[in-house]
Amino acid sequence: MAYVVTEACIRCKFAECIEVCPQCAFREGVNFVVIDPDACANCALCEMVCPVDAIFADYALPKGQEKFRDLNLNLAKNWPVAEFRKPPPNAEEWADVSDKFRYLSMEGY
Numbered sequence: 001m002a003y004v005v006t007e008a009c010i011r012c013k014f015a016e017c018i019e020v021c022p023q024c025a026f027r028e029g030v031n032f033v034v035i036d037p038d039a040c041a042n043c044a045l046c047e048m049v050c051p052v053d054a055i056f057a058d059y060a061l062p063k064g065q066e067k068f069r070d071l072n073l074n075l076a077k078n079w080p081v082a083e084f085r086k087p088p089p090n091a092e093e094w095a096d097v098s099d100k101f102r103y104l105s106m107e108g109y
């Protein structure tokens, strides 16, 4: 079991999760973060602080978000360890947008 970052994080990237993770399990792309399942200790702290409810346990992913399990696993192999940063300037505008998968950049930070 591990926690998984899903679609709601795309272009929001508020970064509270990175700050609370005791395992430094977050990996960072230019407009998204993922969790390295091998580093995650399943403490659920990140799930509690994410302001857009983007994080779920891998066994409790909402319908339509299942593909993010493999996406987190695969992107985590190539992306750098995430650092706490200010969110992008237009993060608030993207927080309530539900269909954002097409905007996901596969580029590491």
Ligand code: SF4
Residues within 6 Å of the ligand: 005, 008, 009, 010, 012, 013, 014, 015, 016, 017, 018, 033, 049, 050, 051, 052, 053, 054, 055
């Ligand atoms: S707190 Fe939520 S929106 Fe912010 S970077 Fe983490 S998962 Fe993404």
Ligand code: SF4
Residues within 6 Å of the ligand: 003, 020, 021, 022, 023, 024, 025, 026, 035, 039, 040, 041, 042, 043, 044, 045, 046, 047
């Ligand atoms: S569940 Fe805990 S260990 Fe896993 S990514 Fe979230 S804060 Fe880090």
